[in-house]
Amino acid sequence: MNCNQWLPAQGSHCGQPGRPYAVGPRCPEHTPAAQAGRPEPLPGPGYTPQRLLTPQYRLAQAATAGTARTRTTSPRRTTS
């Protein structure tokens, strides 16, 4: 799986061996994190609900549960 990052200066794709990402195959030099200037995220389950089930998290969820879904009304919807 070769990096398909387009390199305008060379007029071709990168082509170095890489891994699949959401944006396509990328070598370590052209990963989304590298291009954003951030370190690569560590492998793992990430922020799963199981990891966040602290009392503070549950209180925050309870406090915001009623308001989280009321703000998602579509601005394009008309009532006429």
Ligand SMILES: [Zn+2]
């Ligand atoms: Zn590359």
